[in-house]
Amino acid sequence: MATQSDKPIVLYTQSTPNGYPISVFLEELKEKYGGPDYEPVNMSIRDADIGKVHNQVKSPWFLEQINPNGRIPAITHNGFPVFETSAILAYLGQTFDKEHAFSRDPVSDPQGYSTELQWLFFTHGGIGPMQGQANHFNLYAPEKIPYAINRYLNETKRLYGVLESRLTGREWLLDTGYGIADIKGWSWVRFAPLVGLDLAEFPNVKAWIDRIEQRPAVQKGIQIPTPRDPPAQKK
Ligand SMILES: N[C@@H](CCC(=O)N[C@@H](CS)C(=O)NCC(=O)O)C(=O)O
Numbered sequence: 001m002a003t004q005s006d007k008p009i010v011l012y013t014q015s016t017p018n019g020y021p022i023s024v025f026l027e028e029l030k031e032k033y034g035g036p037d038y039e040p041v042n043m044s045i046r047d048a049d050i051g052k053v054h055n056q057v058k059s060p061w062f063l064e065q066i067n068p069n070g071r072i073p074a075i076t077h078n079g080f081p082v083f084e085t086s087a088i089l090a091y092l093g094q095t096f097d098k099e100h101a102f103s104r105d106p107v108s109d110p111q112g113y114s115t116e117l118q119w120l121f122f123t124h125g126g127i128g129p130m131q132g133q134a135n136h137f138n139l140y141a142p143e144k145i146p147y148a149i150n151r152y153l154n155e156t157k158r159l160y161g162v163l164e165s166r167l168t169g170r171e172w173l174l175d176t177g178y179g180i181a182d183i184k185g186w187s188w189v190r191f192a193p194l195v196g197l198d199l200a201e202f203p204n205v206k207a208w209i210d211r212i213e214q215r216p217a218v219q220k221g222i223q224i225p226t227p228r229d230p231p232a233q234k235k
Pocket of ligand 1 (some may be wrong): 016017045071072082
């Protein structure tokens with residue numbers, strides 16, 4: 001059964017690249033506006049827990065009531081479910097970021113909003129899946145397949161090159177300042193060492209990550225999913 005809470009938001013999460021951005025944005029909103037209050041629920045993403053652990057992402061209650069895709073993160077807002085990181089960030093922005101401190105307004109700033117979507121989608125459909133597959137083939141695949149390892153690693157590097165160009169002469173992905181597109185990109189790039197990607201090759205990306213990590217809300221948000229060891233440097 002879905003978690004019952006007296007808080008308006010329930011956040012189903014885990015300490016992974018897709019889990020962190022939502023608690024970070026919720027902490028940014030809390031710092032700026034004092035809310036919304038939220039209840040984090042740690043979910044298991046281990047296949048070995050399927051059918052054994054209630055809070056596993058493939059549990060029938062989770063698939064039926066929260067996320068038919070069976071993955072974290074997901075939220076409910078007063079019972080209304082939202083899944084997919086970027087959709088959650090956009091929903092929270094539209095619903096709670098009343099002064100548009102971190103997200104663009106589609107009505108008064110349609111081009112700013114489009115630029116924001118472009119960079120959200122760039123990470124959501126590009127860096128996330130490519131880096132995720134690079135992780136898989138480098139670290140977890142039962143067989144080492146050089147073609148797959150190189151293909152995903154090289155594509156991830158190419159995408160970091162695009163970020164590097166965008167961040168040359170810019171502090172944030174949007175000229176209007178830090179916001180949800182940065183939070184989404186940061187959440188993957190901070191795991192670069194896991195696949196052996198050296199950010200020294202991308203100095204503007206490295207400086208951007210460091211700026212984001214210095215924010216108090218980011219430091220708080222990182223602690224919300226049960227913390228794991230920092231990603232090990234690939235040998
Ligand atoms: N496109 C999804 C990806 C979410 C995703 O892949 N989550 C992973 C953790 S990083 C997960 O829940 N995996 C569990 C599983 O595959 O069973 C999003 O952006 O929210």
